[in-house]
Amino acid sequence: MIFRFDSFQHFLQMDGHGGYVWSAYLIAILVMVWLVAGPLFRQSRVRQTVTRELRRETARHHSAGEAGKE
Amino acid sequence: MWQWFHRLGSPRWFYQTSGKWLPWLAGITFVLLLVGLVWGLGFAPRDAKQGNSFRIIYIHVPASFLALAGYYVMAIAGAVGLIWKMKLADMVMKSAAPLGAALTFVALVTGAIWGKPTWGTYWVWDARITSMLVLLFLYMGVMALQHSYTSVDAANKASAVLSLVGMVNIPIIYKSVDWWYTLHQPATIKFTEAPTMHPDMFHPLLVMIVGFYCFYALVLILNTRSEILHRERRSSWVKDVVLQNQR
Numbered sequence: 290m291i292f293r294f295d296s297f298q299h300f301l302q303m304d305g306h307g308g309y310v311w312s313a314y315l316i317a318i319l320v321m322v323w324l325v326a327g328p329l330f331r332q333s334r335v336r337q338t339v340t341r342e343l344r345r346e347t348a349r350h351h352s353a354g355e356a357g358k359e
Numbered sequence: 360m361w362q363w364f365h366r367l368g369s370p371r372w373f374y375q376t377s378g379k380w381l382p383w384l385a386g387i388t389f390v391l392l393l394v395g396l397v398w399g400l401g402f403a404p405r406d407a408k409q410g411n412s413f414r415i416i417y418i419h420v421p422a423s424f425l426a427l428a429g430y431y432v433m434a435i436a437g438a439v440g441l442i443w444k445m446k447l448a449d450m451v452m453k454s455a456a457p458l459g460a461a462l463t464f465v466a467l468v469t470g471a472i473w474g475k476p477t478w479g480t481y482w483v484w485d486a487r488i489t490s491m492l493v494l495l496f497l498y499m500g501v502m503a504l505q506h507s508y509t510s511v512d513a514a515n516k517a518s519a520v521l522s523l524v525g526m527v528n529i530p531i532i533y534k535s536v537d538w539w540y541t542l543h544q545p546a547t548i549k550f551t552e553a554p555t556m557h558p559d560m561f562h563p564l565l566v567m568i569v570g571f572y573c574f575y576a577l578v579l580i581l582n583t584r585s586e587i588l589h590r591e592r593r594s595s596w597v598k599d600v601v602l603q604n605q606r
Contacts (some may be wrong), residue, residue: 290398290402291402292401292402293401293402293403293404293405294401300400300401303410303411303412303414304405304410304411305410306410306411306412306414306476307411309412309415309472309473309475309476310400310411310412310414310415312472313415313418313419313468313469313472313473314396314400314415314418316465316468316469316472317418317422317465317469320461320464320465321465321574323461324458324461324578325577325578325581327457327582328578328581328582328584328585329581329585331585331589332581332584332585332588335585335588335589335592336588336601338592339592339597339598339601340601343598343601343602
């Protein structure tokens with residue numbers, strides 16, 4: 290197996306087809322990164338919401354407990 | 360058998376089991392895609408007729424494969440949800456729609472870019488291309504239906520029916536290059552025949568196709584997991600998962 294281009298310049302230009310090839314790859318990579326990042330962001334958002342609710346719940350329990358003492 | 364079916368239908372079981380497999384799947388996917396990408400871009404020989412623009416095949420064909428295979432996944436999940444009222448199947452159907460739409464979009468855009476140096480135009484109303492555009496609209500239709508009902512059950516039922524009706528389009532896409540011989544070239548790879556490509560060109564394509572299958576599974580699982588967490592956020596097991604910061 291050999292590298293088919295004699296220089297990096299040649300690799301970028303691809304005999305005049307560089308613009309087509311690289312833009313196609315770039316678009317595909319961007320879409321794929323977005324596909325992976327999307328659900329990860331969404332998960333961390335849900336986790337934050339759940340954490341906030343849990344904290345609020347414990348605070349409420351706390352204050353309810355103190356109210357019971359008085 | 361039935362016990363297994365019920366366990367698989369449990370979102371909690373799916374969430375916890377998939378969490379264990381996820382890092383492995385992600386690693387395998389990343390390595391396959393990286394190897395296929397470098398191989399296809401730099402080491403595969405240039406095409407005698409098309410020159411270097413043919414290298415677009417290494418994303419165009421795998422993306423198109425998965426755009427179609429993803430439709431089966433969505434429609435079958437929809438049918439399972441419709442028949443057995445399985446919650447997890449509905450979530451998989453919902454998760455498959457944006458993923459399939461994105462891959463169809465990639466297939467169409469890379470195809471258009473490839474078309475310019477090869478056919479001299481970005482777009483033609485060729486049978487294959489038009490039926491792929493219909494596929495994109497079907498995916499977008501399911502996504503729209505998911506958001507247009509206040510009741511989750513009604514949304515799932517409507518999306519499942521649409522995805523099953525849309526199955527009609529799939530054989531049309533497969534056969535379009537044979538039925539209407541217009542501009543799009545016939546399939547490069549068929550399961551029933553030896554590939555018409557040179558092995559030096561075919562092997563990186565194979566790596567990319569397997570990589571895209573893994574990528575599809577990875578994103579489908581990620582989407583489904585975030586959907587599970589969102590829908591079950593009030594249940595005690597989700598609270599435990601969040602508290603213990605489990606994957």
